[in-house]
Amino acid sequence: MAAAKVDHAVVSGTFSLDGQTFDVDNNIWVIGDESECVVIDAPHDVQAILDVVGERTLKAILLTHAHDDHCRVAPALREAANGGSGAPILLHPDEKPLWELTHTDHLWDVDVADGFEVTVGGTTLKALHTPGHAPGAVCWYAPDLGCVFSGDTLFNGGPGATGRSFSDHPTILRSIGEKLLALPDETVVHTGHGDDTTIGAERAGIEAAG
Incomplete structure (x- = not known):
């Protein structure tokens, strides 16, 4: 059996919150x-x-958080997956207020908590609850692959935005410090938008901000 690997694509759309809408490119x-x-x-x-x-x-469909640009097509993808037989959506329950801004008629399938694990292709992804950008934000850490999928918690250049509803700057800095800076410096950070980075490359900036 071939080892697990990471595949990637970029899609374009919009992000809407607090009455404003922006064009965005999201990583898949x-x-x-x-x-x-x-x-x-x-x-x-x-x-x-x-x-x-x-x-x-x-x-499974693993959500990092429930801003509309990260979960908008999750129910449709759930229905279309596997030739129509479906795939479960996993989300931290603290994201319910944000989820309901986009999806009023659908819920996700599995509640995620800190430490929750998903095994696929012989590798394990572990949920790290990292509130701040959103209350139920989760980063998915794949130690075997030497990478973490940070959603909008950590980017190439620093922490995610905290200027909108349901976000908090001191909280995101604490989350990154406690959960992400605990990972090895060489860990590759696959972000929700933009280019990859590493924990080591972001460490000094985060520690200075904290």
Whole structure:
């Protein structure tokens, strides 16, 4: 069996919150082997996500948080996955207020808590609860692959935005300090938007801000 790997694509759409809308490009991350995979977040375009999944079984849709640009097509992807047989959506329950801004008729399937684990393609992803950008924000850490999927918690250049509803700057700095800076410096950070970085590259800036 081939080792698990990370596949990537970028899709474009909008992000709306607090009465404002912005054009955004979102990263799609798919982790798995040749037969099965999981998706990190569900932005904008179901078919674009399924194109990365290919013929593999999609075991789950792992959401980092419930801003609309990360979860907008999650219910549609759930229905379309695996030839229509579906795939569960995983989300931290503290995201319910944000989720309900986008989805009033659908819920996710599995509550995620800090330390929750998902195994796919012979590798394990561990949920790190990192509130701040959003109350139930989660980063998915794959130690075997030497990477973490940070959503909008940590970017190339620093922490995610905290100027909108349901966010808090001291909280995101504490989350990053406690959960992400505890990872090895060489850990690759696959972000929700933009380029990769590493924990080591961001450490000094985060520690200075904290």
